[in-house]
Amino acid sequence: MASFHGSTHPASTVKLSRGNPNLPLISRFSKPHDLISIWSTSSYFPISLCRAPSPFLRRGVLIRALSLRDICHGCVPEHILKRAEEVGYTMPTDVQRESLPVLLSGQDCVIHAQTGSGKTLAYLLLIFSAINFQRSAVQALIVVPTRELGMQVTKVARTLAAKSMGLEASQKSCTIMALLDGGLLKRHKSWLKAEPPQVVVATIGSLCQMLDRHAFNLEALRVLVIDEVDFMFNSSKQVQSLRKLLTSHSSIENRQTVFASASIPQHNRFLHDCVQQKWTKSNVMHIHVNPVEPMPSHVHHKFMICGKRQRLDALLFLLQKDAPKSGIIFVGEQSEKSKKAGKPPSTTLVIDFLKATYSGHLEVLLLEADMNFNARASSLSDVRQGGCLLVATDIASRGFDLPQTTHIYNFDLPKTAVDYLHRAGRTGRLPFSKEVCSVTNLITNDERFVLRKFENELMFQCEEVCLQSLAL
């Protein structure tokens, strides 16, 4: 196994100085293995490690930043690249620049990069490069932890696979099926049998149900992606099924395996397990982008100390002062004890309070695991319409992409530093924007040490805000 870190130079590296991005591109390369690695310390190019063919260099100077098309040319079908450009994916993000050459060369990969860094597009481009559009068989499988994330990934995949302008006649279509908890699995079963899709996006529960009923098999599988991999392996309910999927339903020799997450605690141990347990081939690559800074740097962290009873008023005060374009208020899950005592969950308290007192222009919406699937789907679709104040439990903390979110409020602190990282990662998700976004924690005096622990673990600093200073 090997590892590429933003802070280490790979063996064949070239030092770069600032180049001229306006110079014309001289020629293109066609295969990823024709590439040479380049290390850039230039402040002009927002890159740490990239790969480029020699025509991109003149006397060791990068003369043009590589576009997504440059990196994927010859591997990803033209109509997908064209569609990606139509949607606005022109230049690669750091993680795409670093992972795509490795992915497109066929290697197994653990993609480990900040929240909102663009891991989804990286693995989707790999999938579109690997599948045979003419063949009706499940060739790519993306496993996700929640129904909401599954719907989102399916939407991005379908957007890329949709017919692009001007290429209709020649382009071949690709079917993408979502097998998600609460879906119409009976109907999906007949569809899977009648005409298997090329790509399936699934939660592990629904997937196993279908595999157990022999609705389809994974004999033709070329790419297996496990998104939010640390979360999936952490859940005791899912881990058995996941292990079975990785080792019995398809073989590592026939497929390319990709794991993705912004947090992989003890990643060396995880990489070791990947090889030992035969989840991946032995040359699996760990692409670790920005290892010294797990949090996006343009997210500003704050805290306000207030008593539990003051918390709702403090939240309202902050909302009025901050005037977010769109925000998420994270609330802890209700404990079993509180459920048994017949108390309302904190989400209800917050929602009811805001509906009665918040006078801003944003709609107040709710998303929590206890809602039924239809209510969850309807909340999700309302949230995507534009700005809102979403009151949510941690169900919305993983992978949820609402790029317009400018403010996060931790009404209750999360349980772990990893949960903090993912909640905070719901803001600051526009890759090339430096708009300052914020995460504000409402805590009691006793909780200050917990937050300090998160700060040390995740290497960020939290600034104190006082009700008095805000009132000025």
Ligand SMILES: Nc1ncnc2c1ncn2[C@@H]1O[C@H](COP(=O)(O)OP(=O)(O)OP(=O)(O)O)[C@@H](O)[C@H]1O
């Ligand atoms: N090359 C690109 N150019 C412009 N926008 C991009 C590009 N790649 C991704 N994005 C946008 O960046 C946002 C974040 O991408 P994505 O959801 O893939 O992040 P992620 O790394 O999976 O984050 P998380 O770890 O939180 O799941 C999305 O809104 C996506 O559309």
